[in-house]
Amino acid sequence: xxxxxxxxxxxxxxxxxxxxxxxxxxxxxxxxxxxxxxxxxxxxxxxxxxxxxxxxxxxxxxxxxxxxxxxxxxxxxxxxxxxxxxxxxxxxxxxxxxxxxxxxxxxxxxxxxxxxxxxxxxxxxxxxxxxxxxxxxxxxxxxxxxxxxxxxxxxxxxxxxxxxxxxxxxxxxxxxxxxxxxxxxxxxxxxxxxxxxxxxxxxxxxxxxxxxxxxxxxxxxxxxxxxxxxxxxxxxxxxxxxxxxxxxxxxxxxxxxxxxxxxxxxxxxxxxxxxxxxxxxxxxxxxxxxxxxxxxxxxxxxx
Amino acid sequence: xxxxxxxxxxxxxxxxxxxxxxxxxxxxxxxxxxxxxxxxxxxxxxxxxxxxxxxxxxxxxxxxxxxxxxxxxxxxxxxxxxxxxxxxxxxxxxxxxxxxxxxxxxxxxxxxxxxxxxxxxxxxxxxxxxxxxxxxxxxxxxxxxxxxxxxxxxxxxxxxxxxxxxxxxxxxxxxxxxxxxxxxxxxxxxxxxxxxxxxxxxxxxxxxxxxxxxxxxxxxxxxxxxxxxxxxxxxxxxxxxxxxxxxxxxxxxxxxxxxxxxxxxxxxxxxxxxxxxxxxxxxxxxxxxxxxxxxxxxxxxxx
Numbered sequence: 355x356x357x358x359x360x361x362x363x364x365x366x367x368x369x370x371x372x373x374x375x376x377x378x379x380x381x382x383x384x385x386x387x388x389x390x391x392x393x394x395x396x397x398x399x400x401x402x403x404x405x406x407x408x409x410x411x412x413x414x415x416x417x418x419x420x421x422x423x424x425x426x427x428x429x430x431x432x433x434x435x436x437x438x439x440x441x442x443x444x445x446x447x448x449x450x451x452x453x454x455x456x457x458x459x460x461x462x463x464x465x466x467x468x469x470x471x472x473x474x475x476x477x478x479x480x481x482x483x484x485x486x487x488x489x490x491x492x493x494x495x496x497x498x499x500x501x502x503x504x505x506x507x508x509x510x511x512x513x514x515x516x517x518x519x520x521x522x523x524x525x526x527x528x529x530x531x532x533x534x535x536x537x538x539x540x541x542x543x544x545x546x547x548x549x550x551x552x553x554x555x556x557x558x559x560x561x562x563x564x565x566x567x568x569x570x571x572x573x574x575x576x577x578x579x580x581x582x583x584x585x586x587x588x589x590x591x592x593x594x595x596x597x598x599x600x601x602x603x604x605x606x607x608x609x610x611x612x613x614x615x616x617x618x619x620x621x622x623x624x625x626x627x628x629x630x631x632x633x634x635x636x637x638x639x640x641x642x643x644x645x646x647x648x649x650x651x652x653x654x655x656x657x
Numbered sequence: 658x659x660x661x662x663x664x665x666x667x668x669x670x671x672x673x674x675x676x677x678x679x680x681x682x683x684x685x686x687x688x689x690x691x692x693x694x695x696x697x698x699x700x701x702x703x704x705x706x707x708x709x710x711x712x713x714x715x716x717x718x719x720x721x722x723x724x725x726x727x728x729x730x731x732x733x734x735x736x737x738x739x740x741x742x743x744x745x746x747x748x749x750x751x752x753x754x755x756x757x758x759x760x761x762x763x764x765x766x767x768x769x770x771x772x773x774x775x776x777x778x779x780x781x782x783x784x785x786x787x788x789x790x791x792x793x794x795x796x797x798x799x800x801x802x803x804x805x806x807x808x809x810x811x812x813x814x815x816x817x818x819x820x821x822x823x824x825x826x827x828x829x830x831x832x833x834x835x836x837x838x839x840x841x842x843x844x845x846x847x848x849x850x851x852x853x854x855x856x857x858x859x860x861x862x863x864x865x866x867x868x869x870x871x872x873x874x875x876x877x878x879x880x881x882x883x884x885x886x887x888x889x890x891x892x893x894x895x896x897x898x899x900x901x902x903x904x905x906x907x908x909x910x911x912x913x914x915x916x917x918x919x920x921x922x923x924x925x926x927x928x929x930x931x932x933x934x935x936x937x938x939x940x941x942x943x944x945x946x947x948x949x950x951x952x953x954x955x956x957x958x959x960x
Contacts, residue, residue: 387751419720423744427769437740441726444747448690466730 356570356577357393357539358400358410359635363645364535365401366638367657370470374527375401376554378539379456379475380483380512380547381494385433386424388443389450392495393544394460394475395442402467410578413438432500457521474527476548479518483547484511494543503580506587510542515550520557528557533653538570538633540581541600542588549604558604566607566652568644569594572634573613595620607652609633609644627652659873659880660696660842661703661713662938666948667838668704669941670960673773677830678704679857681842682759682778683786683815683850684797688736689727691746692753695798696847697763697778698745705770713881716741735803760824777830779851782821786850787814797846806883809890813845818853823860831860836956841873841936843884844903845891852907861907869910869955871947872897875937876916898923910955912936912947930955 361375378393392411399405399413406414416436425431435443442463449459456478464473485497487505497503528534539545549555558565574592576582582592590596594610594617607627610617611634621628629652635641649655664678681696695714702708702716709717719739728734738746745766752762759781767776788800790808800806831837842848852858861868877895879885885895893899897913897920910930913920914937924931932955938944952958 386747387754388747413726417720417722417740419740420723420743420747423716423741424748427744427748427766429748437720437722437743438726440723440740440743440747441730444689444691444723444743445727445730445732451690463730 356568356635357537357544358396358405359641360535360537360568360645361397362400362638363635363641363643364649365471366642367645367649368471372532373471374523374531375471375473376476376524376527376548377460377473378483378544378547379477380481380550381498381543382482383433383493383495385435385443386429388440388447389456390433390435390443391446391456391460391475394473395439397473398460398464398467398469401464401469401471401473404467412436433495434499455521457523472523472527474524475521476524476554477518477551478521480514481518481547481551482513483543484513485543486510498543498580503583507580507584509588510546510584512547512550515547516552518551520551520553525553525557528554528561531563532655533564533566534558534561535648536565536567536601536605538568538577540570540576540579540584541597542581542584543579546600549601555604564606564653565604566609566629566648567597567601567605568609568633568648569597569611569614571597571614572611577634593617595624598624598626609648609652659871659938660840660847661700661708662944663838663840663871663948664700665703665941666938666944666946667952668774669945670948670952671774675835676774677826677834678774678776679779679827679830679851680763680776681786681847681850682780683784684801684846685785686736686796686798688738688746689732691743691750692759693736693738693746694749694759694763694778697776698742701763701767701770701772701776704767704772704774704776707770715739736798737802758824760826775826775830777826778824779827779857780821780854781824783817784821784850784854785816786846787816788846789813801846801883806886810883810887812891813849813887815850815853818850819855821854823854823856828856828860831857831864834866835958836867836869837861837864838951839868839870839904839908841871841880843873843879843882843887844900845884845887846882849903852904858907867909867956868907869912869932869951870900870904870908871912871936871951872900872914872917874900874917875914880937896920898927901927901929912951912955 377397382391396411406412416438420437420440446459456475483494486509489505585592609629618628631647649657680700685694699714709715719741723740723743749762759778786797789812792808888895912932921931934950952960
């Protein structure tokens with residue numbers, strides 16, 4: 355969510371050919387025999403301008419007749435796939451079954467939907483974010499959608515991450531970039547499963563340029579979603595210091611919200627450049643403003 | 658169409674557990690990476706009472722948002738699949754990909770949609786009705802839907818029919834039945850691809866009981882569809898004698914329409930029992946009336 359919002363801002367601030375967006379696949383899952391990539395689809399729908407902004411996922415104005423009928427045929431329907439959204443999954447599955455890799459399928463879909471910047475899955479390999487809760491171990495979507503993020507989280511891990519190779523283009527995009535921005539997404543569910551891919555972590559460690567994380571917590575609270583509750587139940591303080599530690603060894607800079615000035619000194623003592631801004635993104639204007647702030651004030655571009 | 662109509666009549670006249678419907682798969686085709694069985698779906702939707710009767714296919718009140726979005730993603734959309742209808746194809750494909758055979762998938766779907774009689778595909782193997790037209794060779798759906806049955810037909814054949822095995826249950830159903838009824842469907846596109854399966858043809862040849870065909874042409878014209886035009890362009894007269902010859906060696910009886918009394922003597926001279934009835938099925942009442950006529954007057958049941 356926060357990831358797609360800031361990406362939308364960057365997409366409207368930077369020339370699209372200079373922007374590459376690397377997206378989490380840890381919440382990919384098979385539904386109805388179709389390969390579903392929720393984070394990638396939110397990103398692509400957002401950049402294509404067709405996302406249902408009131409919910410933050412799916413396609414605006416979509417209907418649910420196919421899913422309802424799948425329910426009649428005995429399928430679980432807690433993961434809400436609209437009829438237009440279903441087309442994406444049918445198309446992606448067809449491409450994958452025909453021998454294409456995930457990054458090729460994503461590239462095909464984003465082009466057909468008119469998205470002009472590159473969107474890359476972190477990996478083409480199987481990587482699954484697993485959430486251990488008081489009600490048992492579940493996949494990310496089971497935790498997030500089926501259980502509505504209600505069960506208390508004890509631990510999170512990224513199945514397959516150590517063996518997963520970065521998708522073609524990911525390491526090259528990092529190496530050739532002027533700067534890397536880590537978006538204000540849930541650190542445990544959206545960012546860490548990207549950084550858990552060994553080749554991506556190593557590329558960032560050896561990168562040399564600015565790596566700027568935007569802190570997703572404002573005043574100790576997630577703007578949306580369970581990041582703050584998860585951190586607390588895992589024994590972590592939901593504040594910028596914790597986020598900086600989760601990304602330790604990879605960051606050069608952090609952007610924090612005006613409400614979090616109290617952490618500035620602590621972050622500086624970790625060796626980070628700290629930048630204070632209004633990070634709440636309510637609308638397109640906010641997204642563009644924050645993106646421009648990062649490019650101009652943090653990275654010294656002249657846009 | 659005529660097949661589904663008479664089946665609906667028989668379904669409401671006979672105890673469903675005594676009825677087995679064997680359906681053509683020659684127009685099965687893959688669309689969007691999904692296995693589509695048009696004839697089976699028309700049959701199941703009809704018996705389930707959800708068919709769009711005004712069109713004779715698809716589900717009543719369906720929407721087309723998924724298909725429209727597949728068009729955005731570059732897919733051909735001439736084969737009109739509604740959103741609810743798409744669920745059937747997604748479900749069937751999932752079952753087939755999980756190792757189930759087509760007859761198992763069909764049985765699962767008909768049960769879930771509340772159809773109480775058995776519906777069997779003629780074969781689980783690949784069998785495709787190919788239509789040679791003046792505009793080239795095409796599959797049944799390309800001829801029927803993409804080209805709207807406009808190109809003149811020169812020949813029709815059934816690819817894979819000689820190698821195809823009858824689906825489990827088909828031969829047993831024939832052998833154990835009191836009677837076999839060949840529905841008033843297009844002989845070349847819907848009935849012959851069933852009879853072209855060697856094991857089915859042999860089962861009927863060795864059957865011994867009554868095999869009653871209902872002539873699909875009324876006064877030399879198809880009630881719906883291109884049967885009459887196809888026959889003519891293939892050098893066949895569109896009348897009951899031609900249909901009887903197409904099924905030669907398999908029939909004991911034929912039901913013809915009141916308008917076709919002139920062919921009665923000719924059919925008798927072919928050794929067939931001939932039964933004259935009003936065969937046009939406009940509504941449920943007509944379907945039940947014709948089904949009851951066949952059971953009581955032709956087959957001597959007491960329903």
